[in-house]
Amino acid sequence: MSEIKNQDEKAVFEKIKEDLLRPVKTNYWGYNALIVSLLTLIAAALYAYYFQLRDGLGVTAMTDYVSWGIYIASFVFFVAVALVGMLISAVVGLVGQKWITPVGRIAEMIALAFVMMAGIIIVVDMGRPDRLLNVFLHFRFQSPIFWDVTVVTTYVAISTLLLLLPMLPDLGIMRNHLKGEVPQWKWMLYNILSLGWVGTPKQYQILHRTLRVLLILIIPVAMSIHTVTSWLSALTLRAGWDSTIFGPYYVSGAFVAGSGAVLVAMYFIRRGYGLQNYITDYHFDKMGKLMVLVSLVYLYFNLNEFLVPGYKMKTHDAIHLHTLFSGEYSLMFWLTQTFGLILPIVLGLFKKMRKPFPLMLIGASLVIGAWYKRVIIIVPTLIHAHLPIQNVPKDFTEYNPTGMEITITIGVIATAVLIVAILAKLFPVVPIWETAHEKGVDIEKDL
Amino acid sequence: MNTILKFAVIAVFIFWNTNVSNAQTDWGISEEQKSETLKIPFDQANQEAGEAIFNTQCKMCHNEMSVVPVNTRLLPLSPNLGSQEIQKKNSDGELFYKITLGHAATGMPPFDRLSEDDRWKLVTYIRTFYPDYQPSTSTVAASPATEKFVGTIKGITLDFDTTNGTIKAKLQALDEMGNPANAKNVKVSFYVKRAFGDFLINTKKTDGQSIALEQYPLDLPADTNGYITVIATVDGTSITTSKEVKFGEKIHYKNPLDEPSLWGPRDNAPLWLKLTYILVVLGVWITIGWAAFQIFRIYNLRER
Numbered sequence: 001m002s003e004i005k006n007q008d009e010k011a012v013f014e015k016i017k018e019d020l021l022r023p024v025k026t027n028y029w030g031y032n033a034l035i036v037s038l039l040t041l042i043a044a045a046l047y048a049y050y051f052q053l054r055d056g057l058g059v060t061a062m063t064d065y066v067s068w069g070i071y072i073a074s075f076v077f078f079v080a081v082a083l084v085g086m087l088i089s090a091v092v093g094l095v096g097q098k099w100i101t102p103v104g105r106i107a108e109m110i111a112l113a114f115v116m117m118a119g120i121i122i123v124v125d126m127g128r129p130d131r132l133l134n135v136f137l138h139f140r141f142q143s144p145i146f147w148d149v150t151v152v153t154t155y156v157a158i159s160t161l162l163l164l165l166p167m168l169p170d171l172g173i174m175r176n177h178l179k180g181e182v183p184q185w186k187w188m189l190y191n192i193l194s195l196g197w198v199g200t201p202k203q204y205q206i207l208h209r210t211l212r213v214l215l216i217l218i219i220p221v222a223m224s225i226h227t228v229t230s231w232l233s234a235l236t237l238r239a240g241w242d243s244t245i246f247g248p249y250y251v252s253g254a255f256v257a258g259s260g261a262v263l264v265a266m267y268f269i270r271r272g273y274g275l276q277n278y279i280t281d282y283h284f285d286k287m288g289k290l291m292v293l294v295s296l297v298y299l300y301f302n303l304n305e306f307l308v309p310g311y312k313m314k315t316h317d318a319i320h321l322h323t324l325f326s327g328e329y330s331l332m333f334w335l336t337q338t339f340g341l342i343l344p345i346v347l348g349l350f351k352k353m354r355k356p357f358p359l360m361l362i363g364a365s366l367v368i369g370a371w372y373k374r375v376i377i378i379v380p381t382l383i384h385a386h387l388p389i390q391n392v393p394k395d396f397t398e399y400n401p402t403g404m405e406i407t408i409t410i411g412v413i414a415t416a417v418l419i420v421a422i423l424a425k426l427f428p429v430v431p432i433w434e435t436a437h438e439k440g441v442d443i444e445k446d447l
Numbered sequence: 448m449n450t451i452l453k454f455a456v457i458a459v460f461i462f463w464n465t466n467v468s469n470a471q472t473d474w475g476i477s478e479e480q481k482s483e484t485l486k487i488p489f490d491q492a493n494q495e496a497g498e499a500i501f502n503t504q505c506k507m508c509h510n511e512m513s514v515v516p517v518n519t520r521l522l523p524l525s526p527n528l529g530s531q532e533i534q535k536k537n538s539d540g541e542l543f544y545k546i547t548l549g550h551a552a553t554g555m556p557p558f559d560r561l562s563e564d565d566r567w568k569l570v571t572y573i574r575t576f577y578p579d580y581q582p583s584t585s586t587v588a589a590s591p592a593t594e595k596f597v598g599t600i601k602g603i604t605l606d607f608d609t610t611n612g613t614i615k616a617k618l619q620a621l622d623e624m625g626n627p628a629n630a631k632n633v634k635v636s637f638y639v640k641r642a643f644g645d646f647l648i649n650t651k652k653t654d655g656q657s658i659a660l661e662q663y664p665l666d667l668p669a670d671t672n673g674y675i676t677v678i679a680t681v682d683g684t685s686i687t688t689s690k691e692v693k694f695g696e697k698i699h700y701k702n703p704l705d706e707p708s709l710w711g712p713r714d715n716a717p718l719w720l721k722l723t724y725i726l727v728v729l730g731v732w733i734t735i736g737w738a739a740f741q742i743f744r745i746y747n748l749r750e751r
Contacts, residue, residue, distance in 0.1 A: 142708075154728075196750065206748075207745065213737075
């Protein structure tokens with residue numbers, strides 16, 4: 001009896017291992033095409049960045065008044081998307097939701113890639129990146145920019161650990177089973193990263209305890225990374241930024257952007273790698289529900305952020321709000337609110353819409369909406385300075401990003417996608433050991 | 448119909464009310480007070496004393512007599528006291544009690560801190576701009592009439608006695624024949640330079656030695672080095688001089704950036720902020736370090 005059960009277990013495990021490790025071993029032309037196109041975008045961005053380095057920030061559309069353009073908007077966007085790692089693994093995971101097993105690692109990969117790019121785009125926004133070190137040498141404790149540097153760095157560290165640590169058992173499996181099936185350098189990489197994982201009870205015990213501590217720790221760190229990012233704006237008196245709810249407004253908006261990104265990534269990974277048995281409709285349905293939940297929270301904050309000042313219409317707020325509601329930015333504003341918030345909520349309520357393909361479209365709409373929302377938060381406020389804008393060229397009173405700026409921004413976004421793509425190819429996106437564990441296989445013996 | 452009537456009554460009532468309140472401000476002065484007349488002689492000494500008080504207490508709002516006040520930072524504008532209409536409408540008693548009681552709605556402060564005598568002196572001075580005035584008291588000067596200096600004033604010099612806090616202005620003058628002479632009874636105005644103009648402290652007459660003396664008000668703030676600039680001008684001429692002196696109270700300028708604050712420079716970060724930052728960052732990074740050490744422990748458990 002026990003013999004049969006063992007054989008059964010072995011077969012199940014072999015199947016899981018085979019399915020989940022196939023993407024690591026196989027070459028996909030679609031994947032290669034993606035990498036090539038991303039590299040092309042990045043090369044174009046590097047070329048544009050060369051001009052920006054040579055000629056300074058004058059090649060962008062940023063001026064005395066609009067000194068934060070799509071770079072900083074993208075920075076906020078990157079930080080926002082990166083928060084999804086914390087949402088899925090920590091918040092949803094710690095309350096005991098089991099369905100996150102195949103989603104958690106994708107979320108962590110997105111988190112790590114996007115938070116790294118958040119750091120990069122700040123350097124891109126610097127006119128003199130050679131003076132980057134001054135941020136650390138001549139910091140002020142009182143400056144939210146310094147707090148932001150601190151939390152972004154901390155989040156990178158924790159995200160790296162949260163990606164690596166749960167992968168240790170998988171790396172052990174890969175080291176044991178992939179020798180000869182992948183190029184030597186790849187195997188060496190797995191060998192080093194697996195840290196000699198053999199799956200002894202002691203190792204599992206240490207792993208579980210460390211993970212639990214880190215998953216709790218990442219909640220306040222992730223909350224503070226986006227709260228501090230919101231404070232970069234909210235600690236000023238400018239209309240549109242001078243808001244007490246900017247912290248939770250940003251955090252809830254981040255969850256929306258992050259869930260969108262995860263939905264898109266889940267869809268393409270499932271299709272590309274043929275993981276229909278592992279990332280199932282059930283997981284999409286759950287992710288869809290989570291997306292609706294966080295979007296509802298975000299809608300609530302939007303209501304407060306716009307209705308409360310909109311009811312009072314204080315002089316400067318009124319100028320700002322009219323720009324958004326009916327003025328220059330109204331088209332962008334209403335499209336963003338519709339496609340980035342209201343439609344996803346309405347559609348997400350229907351079970352038929354919580355299928356992989358519709359959810360991928362909704363996710364893409366959320367991500368694009370999230371990026372434009374950041375532009376709406378950053379730019380219109382800067383156009384309406386408190387002091388009169390006088391004796392300046394006409395183009396100082398508006399902001400239309402230049403081709404250079406757009407190329408560079410797209411390049412940085414492409415880099416984030418590239419990192420996710422590389423991570424998702426190098427390592428199994430669905431945890432082998434946790435999947436096996438859920439199917440009742442005692443993999444500790446196998447290692 | 449009834450409703451229309453009601454509205455009409457209310458409208459008339461409101462109109463009548465606003466009209467009344469616009470027409471005159473109630474200063475709360477009784478008829479008895481209004482009928483009071485001048486209590487001091489209407490003579491030159493009192494008029495000049497009144498002018499000195501006017502210059503330091505009233506002029507900042509009411510402007511020069513007979514000149515319409517223009518200080519738009521003070522609204523409603525103070526009335527032009529030289530106006531014949533105002534002079535005619537107000538009895539001596541009304542002027543006196545308006546000065547004494549003030550009126551909050553018009554912005555006129557009560558000047559009951561001035562002595563009664565000073566307030567009557569002000570009335571005396573104000574009345575010198577009313578040709579039709581019929582003084583109730585003697586117009587005869589208590590002191591012998593002052594003789595006017597005839598000649599040319601050539602210059603003015605300033606001297607200070609810092610121990611007594613006196614300012615001494617000496618005039619250089621020539622008589623009608625062109626010989627040096629003592630200019631007696633010439634009015635000299637003393638000013639102190641302030642940020643937005645010259646502040647009149649007093650007007651004095653020269654004595655037999657062409658010298659006008661003035662006590663410096665030592666409570667006036669000086670600059671950060673303790674210096675103030677005194678200006679002396681011979682009234683009615685362009686002859687003026689100014690000199691710096693160490694009078695008054697040195698200003699101790701407190702730079703808010705020197706104290707720990709959220710807006711100050713890095714070296715003045717508040718202690719609570721530094722402590723919070725350092726403790727939180729240390730706490731988080733010690734935990735991260737601990738997690739990294741756990742990786743090391745896992746590594747130590749590998750198969751050797």
